Amino acid sequence: MNQLALFLQDGPDPVAIQHAVLAILPIVFLFILIGLAIVIVPFWFICKKAGFSPWLSFLNIIPLGNLILMYVLAFADWKVVPAPQGYWQQPPMPPPPQFPPQA
Numbered sequence: 148m149n150q151l152a153l154f155l156q157d158g159p160d161p162v163a164i165q166h167a168v169l170a171i172l173p174i175v176f177l178f179i180l181i182g183l184a185i186v187i188v189p190f191w192f193i194c195k196k197a198g199f200s201p202w203l204s205f206l207n208i209i210p211l212g213n214l215i216l217m218y219v220l221a222f223a224d225w226k227v228v229p230a231p232q233g234y235w236q237q238p239p240m241p242p243p244p245q246f247p248p249q250a
Contacts, residue, residue, distance in 0.1 A: 183208065190216065198226030 190204035190213075197220060206212035 186213070193220065196227070197223075199223075 186207050187204050190207060191201045194203045194216075195201045199220075203216060203219070206216045
C-alpha cells in the first residue's frame with residue numbers, strides 16, 4: 148500500500164510503469180487464452196458432430212467470425228445420418244389399473 152502511495156505521489160516514473168506493464172502482461176495473456184479456449188472448444192465439438200471440419204471453430208478468433216460460424220451451422224445441411232424412425236417412437240401406454248368390482 149505504501150508503494151502505491153509513493154508511486155502516485157512522485158508522478159509516473161516511466162521505468163516503474165514499464166515494469167508494472169511487463170508484470171501484468173503474462174496474466175492478461177493467460178486470461179485471453181482461457182477465454183479463447185472457453186469459446187473454441189465447444190464450437191470444435193459442435194462442428195465435429197455436425198459433420199463439418201472442426202477447424203472452423205477458429206473463426207471465433209476473427210472479429211464477427213463467430214457470427215459467420217453460427218449462420219453456417221444454422222442454415223447448412225448437416226452431414227449426419229438421421230436416426231431410424233422406430234428409434235423416436237414413444238413406448239405404448241400402460242393398461243389402465245384394474246379397480247375392484249363395486250357391489
